[in-house]
Amino acid sequence: MSTTKFSRQRESIKEYLRNTKEHPTADTIYMKIREKYPNISLGTVYRNLNLLVEHGEIIKLSTGNGSDRFDGNAAPHYHFICTECSAVEDLEIPEEVFDQLNELAGKGFSGKIEGSSTFFYGKCKNCLS
Amino acid sequence: MSTTKFSRQRESIKEYLRNTKEHPTADTIYMKIREKYPNISLGTVYRNLNLLVEHGEIIKLSTGNGSDRFDGNAAPHYHFICTECSAVEDLEIPEEVFDQLNELAGKGFSGKIEGSSTFFYGKCKNCLS
DNA sequence: TGGTAGCTTGATAATGGTTACTATTATCGG
DNA sequence: CCGATAATAGTAACCATTATCAAGCTACCA
Incomplete structure (x- = not known):
């Protein structure tokens, strides 16, 4: 090795x-x-x-x-992407939200869900003006 | 045009x-x-x-x-991706979950969030066995 | 019908992001 | 300091996707 x-x-x-x-x-x-x-x-x-x-x-x-x-920053957190300028920013979202989401997704699904990845889209502060 | x-x-x-x-x-x-x-x-x-x-x-x-x-299927819905065989499957998640998630993400964010895209990862039914 | 403006196609070249290859250089345990 | 081997610079190759363009279709109207 x-x-x-x-x-x-x-x-x-x-x-x-x-x-x-x-x-x-x-x-x-x-x-x-x-x-x-x-x-x-x-x-x-x-x-x-x-x-x-x-x-x-x-x-x-x-x-x-x-x-x-x-x-x-390797700690789990979430990202926003501006649809106008393509800038990427960190978002502050409590981590348990995603555990809930993953659990919700697993209901009625025959495989096993181990994680998820989410990007939020919209206009950043700069591009709003 | x-x-x-x-x-x-x-x-x-x-x-x-x-x-x-x-x-x-x-x-x-x-x-x-x-x-x-x-x-x-x-x-x-x-x-x-x-x-x-x-x-x-x-x-x-x-x-x-x-x-x-x-x-x-152009109607909004979620997807699962198998980390082993890369298969993509549809997931049944109520649509209002999207809206709640986007609203949650917007708290304390100075731009404007208009949507999000999520992929769930794990093992599909076939790859579990 | 027939003509025609201009959208669509097939074939292929070009692009952009990423990975692979290779001879040379750097790291590190003994 | 040596030797084994990981890492590098430079460059070619790769893959998915987009662009280009002459020829073919479609839609519409006379």
Whole structure:
């Protein structure tokens, strides 16, 4: 089996994601990390993002429109996507709401529901004006 | 402005989607329609699927894993995705749950929430055994 | 009917996001 | 410091989807 070795590139990606409220795409992350490591490769960014997702250190958001986005906050929480500017924001919703939802969904269903993923859509504060 | 003209290819796609409980990908639809129209082009399938989505006659499901899927049932309802075999199934959840969820999400949020999209994950009946 | 404006098609090229490949470089336990 | 092997940069390949365009259909009206 394979162990995971340290890499400064991966550390840099983790640090950037931990310190931003935005939900950047792989390409945005690539641009950012290049400021510090000018020859980092886009493939390296993707490889490390997937590694971090597998390790449960970050979350991948597949919004369906365009590129995936990444969230350095791995704790379960919910997201809003602006239909006008595509910005992604965190939402404050009590966690038990989703347990209830999952339970509700399981009624009359013959398989086993283990989780769910929700995106909320609308207009963000900026785009409302 | 542009009017929409009849096309037998589009009718065939609509008919197929109306009569299946599966949630096929564009490619699966392409394969199916080819049985009747052997020289239909994949581009034609995509173009018509997008048209039908715009007209609100079908629904596009961007699951995040692989290709988008399409649903001939345009009425709002929820979906379950098997994490093992990727099958997509319909779920029976009362519609007002949507509204409650969206309202809940809007509390303490400075933008305007207009809708949401949820996917439930787990193991389907077949994959449980 | 026949003509015609312009929507639709099939074929294929192009695009965009992501992953795979490979020679070289970095990490780390001994 | 060595050696094994994971990680990297650079680049090609991949896949789903969209764009392009000449030729074919549809709808509508004379």
